Amino acid sequence: MDKPLTQNIKPDLSAVTLDDYRRTGGYEGWAKALKDMAPMDVIEAVKDAGLRGRGGAGFPTGVKWSLVPQGESAGQKYVVVNADEMEPGTFKDRLLMEADPHQLIEGVAIAAYAVQADTAYIFLRGEYHLSARRLEQALAEARSAGYLGKNILGSGFDLEIHLHTSAGRYICGEETALLNSLEGKRAIPRAKPPYPQTSGLWGRPTVVNNVETLCNVPHIIRNGVDWYRGLGRGEDAGTKLFGVSGRVKKPGLWELPMGTPVRVLIEECAGGMRDGYTLRGFLPGGGSTDFLLPEHLDLPMDFGAMMKAGSRLGTGTMVVLDDRTCPVRMVLNLERFFAQESCGWCTPCRDGLPWVVELLEGLVAGRGRPEDLDLLEQLARLMGPGNTFCALAPGAAAPLQSALKYFRPDFERYLKPASSARVA
Amino acid sequence: MNEARILSEQETAEILAAADHYPDKSAASVEALKIVQKYRGWVSDDALKSVAGLLKMSPDELDGVATFYNLIFRKPVGENVILCCDSVSCWMLGADRIRERLSERLGIGLGETTADGRYTLLPIVCLGACDRAPVLMVGEELYEDVDESKIDELLKRYGEAWTNR
Numbered sequence: 001m002d003k004p005l006t007q008n009i010k011p012d013l014s015a016v017t018l019d020d021y022r023r024t025g026g027y028e029g030w031a032k033a034l035k036d037m038a039p040m041d042v043i044e045a046v047k048d049a050g051l052r053g054r055g056g057a058g059f060p061t062g063v064k065w066s067l068v069p070q071g072e073s074a075g076q077k078y079v080v081v082n083a084d085e086m087e088p089g090t091f092k093d094r095l096l097m098e099a100d101p102h103q104l105i106e107g108v109a110i111a112a113y114a115v116q117a118d119t120a121y122i123f124l125r126g127e128y129h130l131s132a133r134r135l136e137q138a139l140a141e142a143r144s145a146g147y148l149g150k151n152i153l154g155s156g157f158d159l160e161i162h163l164h165t166s167a168g169r170y171i172c173g174e175e176t177a178l179l180n181s182l183e184g185k186r187a188i189p190r191a192k193p194p195y196p197q198t199s200g201l202w203g204r205p206t207v208v209n210n211v212e213t214l215c216n217v218p219h220i221i222r223n224g225v226d227w228y229r230g231l232g233r234g235e236d237a238g239t240k241l242f243g244v245s246g247r248v249k250k251p252g253l254w255e256l257p258m259g260t261p262v263r264v265l266i267e268e269c270a271g272g273m274r275d276g277y278t279l280r281g282f283l284p285g286g287g288s289t290d291f292l293l294p295e296h297l298d299l300p301m302d303f304g305a306m307m308k309a310g311s312r313l314g315t316g317t318m319v320v321l322d323d324r325t326c327p328v329r330m331v332l333n334l335e336r337f338f339a340q341e342s343c344g345w346c347t348p349c350r351d352g353l354p355w356v357v358e359l360l361e362g363l364v365a366g367r368g369r370p371e372d373l374d375l376l377e378q379l380a381r382l383m384g385p386g387n388t389f390c391a392l393a394p395g396a397a398a399p400l401q402s403a404l405k406y407f408r409p410d411f412e413r414y415l416k417p418a419s420s421a422r423v424a
Numbered sequence: 425m426n427e428a429r430i431l432s433e434q435e436t437a438e439i440l441a442a443a444d445h446y447p448d449k450s451a452a453s454v455e456a457l458k459i460v461q462k463y464r465g466w467v468s469d470d471a472l473k474s475v476a477g478l479l480k481m482s483p484d485e486l487d488g489v490a491t492f493y494n495l496i497f498r499k500p501v502g503e504n505v506i507l508c509c510d511s512v513s514c515w516m517l518g519a520d521r522i523r524e525r526l527s528e529r530l531g532i533g534l535g536e537t538t539a540d541g542r543y544t545l546l547p548i549v550c551l552g553a554c555d556r557a558p559v560l561m562v563g564e565e566l567y568e569d570v571d572e573s574k575i576d577e578l579l580k581r582y583g584e585a586w587t588n589r
């Protein structure tokens with residue numbers, strides 16, 4: 001089975017050097033794009049390959065690139081890498097940056113050529129110190145080997161990639177908040193439209209892509225569209241990093257074909273639940289996705305299938321809920337995170353989230369009232385899609401509304417007198 | 425106070441090098457504050473004013489940026505900042521117990537600094553190592569699968585804090 005994203009990664013997770021990377025065809029995609037392909041050909045290839053964004057929303061990458069204005073009059077453009085990975089339960093981009101930084105750099109370079117941007121920024125979360133060191137090292141190697149800089153490989157194309165390290169706020173991962181942050185402002189999301197593809201960084205056309213998304217690109221260009229489409233097992237193309245955390249035997253991260261059933265990930269890769277624990281549910285793609293149940297284990301890990309089941313593939317890193325962890329307290333932990341990380345711009349999020357936290361705290365402390373559960377449901381609806389400036393609030397609503405749906409008796413148990421101590 | 429008033433040559437050079445990556449200097453504001461923090465541990469009012477001058481921003485504007493981000497310290501912190509992940513996977517695997525043990529050993533709560541200035545304990549959101557929960561970060565180093573023995577190891581490495589208990 002082909003595992004393009006992790007094929008070079010060493011067992012000790014030390015960084016793949018430029019020589020290692022070139023040995024398995026590294027930078028061949030970059031050379032091929034520059035020498036044999038027009039920018040439009042690259043965009044078409046990525047579109048035809050069916051690559052969808054790995055940052056959580058699954059937007060088709062080639063389509064995103066095709067929305068950037070082309071031609072002489074388009075002026076300054078940018079590519080920005082979203083490396084702000086901070087969604088609770090998500091740990092995939094860190095591996096890609098630490099262990100194979102050249103793969104990301106090649107992906108950024110090809111994306112920049114496709115949209116004809118001469119400057120790119122990698123927006124990295126501040127706590128990823130090791131990623132920062134390894135990316136700087138790899139960027140220096142790529143510059144001295146002539147893969148970045150002026151007139152790259154004699155093509156006449158110029159590109160510089162800068163690393164920007166942030167300082168810790170989840171909202172910076174939202175792509176328009178990220179652009180504000182990169183400009184040195186407070187990270188508040190922008191109104192959309194206009195979308196970054198037409199008006200992004202300093203008002204210029206900008207492509208924002210997730211780390212893992214861009215890591216796919218060199219392989220598509222080098223090995224071709226048909227090969228890439230053939231990697232998927234279901235409706236989506238390619239492979240993806242999937243992870244499991246929680247009380248499984250072997251928590252970790254694996255590269256699997258898109259469309260692999262959830263069961264393979266949880267039961268085979270992660271070895272199933274630890275002895276003495278049973279599976280009650282799981283968040284399929286990080287803290288901002290809806291809970292699914294053991295009955296969903298045979299679903300393929302595709303964007304559409306997860307959506308149809310009432311959740312999202314999100315980041316593809318799952319958090320497992322076992323039978324000895326209280327789902328109400330788990331949701332409280334998540335909502336505290338979202339309340340703390342809200343940027344405070346819109347009312348349902350700024351006021352709704354602290355209220356949700358207060359109600360849940362009251363409930364687990366034995367002070368809950370029966371009407372609180374309805375109130376929680378209403379608040380989850382209020383924070384839902386369409387009512388807020390960005391997707392943080394709908395993301396916060398997801399685990400809450402699904403827990404109320406699937407684990408209602410756990411909430412109700414806290415309403416009975418003197419029972420709150422039972423489920424510690 | 426004196427050394428805080430003017431940035432060192434090294435700091436100034438690093439900040440200007442970072443600013444060079446952008447068409448607009450103020451884009452380097454977070455990185456500039458982090459450079460100052462690297463050398464001084466935190467960002468004092470005087471240091472903030474100097475950075476603002478360098479980046480052609482008003483001190484208020486820069487302070488608005490500084491206070492928005494969790495990892496910019498506007499108050500002094502200990503030599504070693506311990507970040508305790510309190511997000512979902514770590515919470516599930518006993519992060520509370522780890523934090524309580526650390527609090528006991530150091531004699532401080534979250535947000536506090538030991539009397540000898542050696543440690544500051546802070547909460548942090550998911551550190552992207554959820555498969556190795558619970559995790560901590562000390563300085564730039566990640567500690568995974570943290571248990572009692574990892575806490576011992578950590579305190580041995582950075583030194584036992586002086587506590588007056």
Ligand SMILES: Cc1cc2nc3c(=O)[nH]c(=O)nc-3n(C[C@H](O)[C@H](O)[C@H](O)COP(=O)(O)O)c2cc1C
Pocket residue numbers: 052053054055056057058059061082083084085086087170171172173174175176208209210211213214390391392
């Ligand atoms: C609150 C919030 C946080 C986000 N954090 C991230 C993140 O850390 N990394 C990421 O790639 N996308 C994140 N996203 C999604 C981005 O807004 C955007 O959709 C993504 O970077 C697009 O890249 P892709 O098309 O390659 O997936 C976040 C979205 C929201 C609403």
Ligand code: SF4
Pocket residue numbers: 171189341342343344345346347349350388389390391392393394
């Ligand atoms: S939904 Fe929340 S985080 Fe997003 S813009 Fe509104 S207040 Fe800010």
Ligand code: FES
Pocket residue numbers: 088089090509510511512513514515549550551552553554557558559
């Ligand atoms: S939840 Fe602690 S590292 Fe992700």
